[in-house]
Amino acid sequence: PMLDYQKDSIRSKNFMEAANAVMPGGVTANIKYFDPHPLAMKEARGSKVIDMDDREYIDYVMGYGALVTGHGDERVKKAMTEYIENHGTWLFGTPHALEIEMGKRIQTHFPSMELLRYTNSGTEATLLALRMAAAYTGKHKVAKFEGHYHGGYDQMLVSVSPSMKEAGEEREPNSLPESKGIHPSHLRNTVVLPFNDLKACERILTEHRDEIGAVMIEPIQSGFIPPDLSFMKGLRQITKELNMVLIFDEVKTGYRTCLGGVQSIYGVTPDLTALGKAVGGGFPFGVVGGKRDILMQSAPSHGSDVFDASQSKNKTAQDVLFHSGTYNGHPMILAAGMAVLDILEKEMDVLLQRTNQLKQGIQEIFDRYQVNGKVIGMGSIFSVVLSPKGKIRNYRDLQKSDLATRKEIDFALLKRGIYLKPLNRYSVSTAHTEEDIRTTLTAYEEAIKEVYGG
Numbered sequence: 001p002m003l004d005y006q007k008d009s010i011r012s013k014n015f016m017e018a019a020n021a022v023m024p025g026g027v028t029a030n031i032k033y034f035d036p037h038p039l040a041m042k043e044a045r046g047s048k049v050i051d052m053d054d055r056e057y058i059d060y061v062m063g064y065g066a067l068v069t070g071h072g073d074e075r076v077k078k079a080m081t082e083y084i085e086n087h088g089t090w091l092f093g094t095p096h097a098l099e100i101e102m103g104k105r106i107q108t109h110f111p112s113m114e115l116l117r118y119t120n121s122g123t124e125a126t127l128l129a130l131r132m133a134a135a136y137t138g139k140h141k142v143a144k145f146e147g148h149y150h151g152g153y154d155q156m157l158v159s160v161s162p163s164m165k166e167a168g169e170e171r172e173p174n175s176l177p178e179s180k181g182i183h184p185s186h187l188r189n190t191v192v193l194p195f196n197d198l199k200a201c202e203r204i205l206t207e208h209r210d211e212i213g214a215v216m217i218e219p220i221q222s223g224f225i226p227p228d229l230s231f232m233k234g235l236r237q238i239t240k241e242l243n244m245v246l247i248f249d250e251v252k253t254g255y256r257t258c259l260g261g262v263q264s265i266y267g268v269t270p271d272l273t274a275l276g277k278a279v280g281g282g283f284p285f286g287v288v289g290g291k292r293d294i295l296m297q298s299a300p301s302h303g304s305d306v307f308d309a310s311q312s313k314n315k316t317a318q319d320v321l322f323h324s325g326t327y328n329g330h331p332m333i334l335a336a337g338m339a340v341l342d343i344l345e346k347e348m349d350v351l352l353q354r355t356n357q358l359k360q361g362i363q364e365i366f367d368r369y370q371v372n373g374k375v376i377g378m379g380s381i382f383s384v385v386l387s388p389k390g391k392i393r394n395y396r397d398l399q400k401s402d403l404a405t406r407k408e409i410d411f412a413l414l415k416r417g418i419y420l421k422p423l424n425r426y427s428v429s430t431a432h433t434e435e436d437i438r439t440t441l442t443a444y445e446e447a448i449k450e451v452y453g454g
């Protein structure tokens, strides 16, 4: 039966009212909110989520991409429980075996990571990468791309405002605060570049060549807008020439575009890479890896005799790049991450094939109903953009697309048991079956008919 959003999600609505008394806006992350109220979930298995009103949906949010093997995968669960049984604890706070094992396996897929460090989120990974770049180059300004997300901290919450009014020229975007409370210094220290526009990037970066030490990019914008190959190659070349550390934020795309991320598809090697989401299998996790010289800055002293202070070759704090964290390299999460990798190494082909089936099916529906819709993305993440424009190349193209109708389609899909946070991207998992894909496509056609009155 079709959902009447307000009537059939009454428990979610009541829940959100109660949640408002505990948390601002009733949510623990702003992204979880949407009007008129989000659906609150109570159970999820495999590809499905069940909300508080007992309605079942095929889930395409998948923990914002983190659950690449679906909800509650038994193999991941087993790896974690066995770890506790075999080792007696879930946290050492010392070096331990999985730190190397997991690292070596990540390196087989990301050979650019000559050395790596673990963090507890994608946010921490990009933050650490920026510190490493600043220390390495001695240059403290950073460049990022308009509309790219790297985590919710001040330095990177600089680029776009919802009203594109103050956004500036397309080829020279302004630095704008994306939140209240951002210190104005960040607007000076974070330079915003236009994605997919090599000439403009070259001009802006050259202008700031003595100040910018790092260029961070989502190599596929928002996980679904791919760059031109010439843009990626050119950016690699320019950053090298200008002594800037090129950082690929592959938090969304790692393990998802393909196991080795966008860098393996494009054959462009960054100096540093940040990973998160899928790599931690749905647990808080991140990785920073890259060039040996850059990573080695955070190595504490080696070869010093700690028992003889007078002989100590300990570096002073200023000589070492600080990186610590109570939970870094958490054994349970590494165990989960290894299990995810085991699964993906076997099932990646099927996952990509299923996603393609879904993407092609949706595109075919758009074409058949003569809707200006495009399915874009690579690997197991994609999105749907409604726009008469030929190719979606950057954030501004996306903002100019028909977001209102896209939202209507998303609600029409929700009514039919397809869960996606309105306007978000689709993340497919190895738990999605062929039947899920067929069910989704049937719902999609119905949704298009409803929205376009076909």
Ligand code: PMP
Pocket (backbone or CB within 6 Å): 064, 120, 121, 122, 123, 124, 126, 149, 150, 151, 152, 218, 249, 250, 251, 252, 276, 277
């Ligand atoms: N970088 C990118 C590209 C992301 O998509 C995200 C999360 N959406 C982050 C960084 C931040 O990761 P986390 O939410 O794990 O802190």
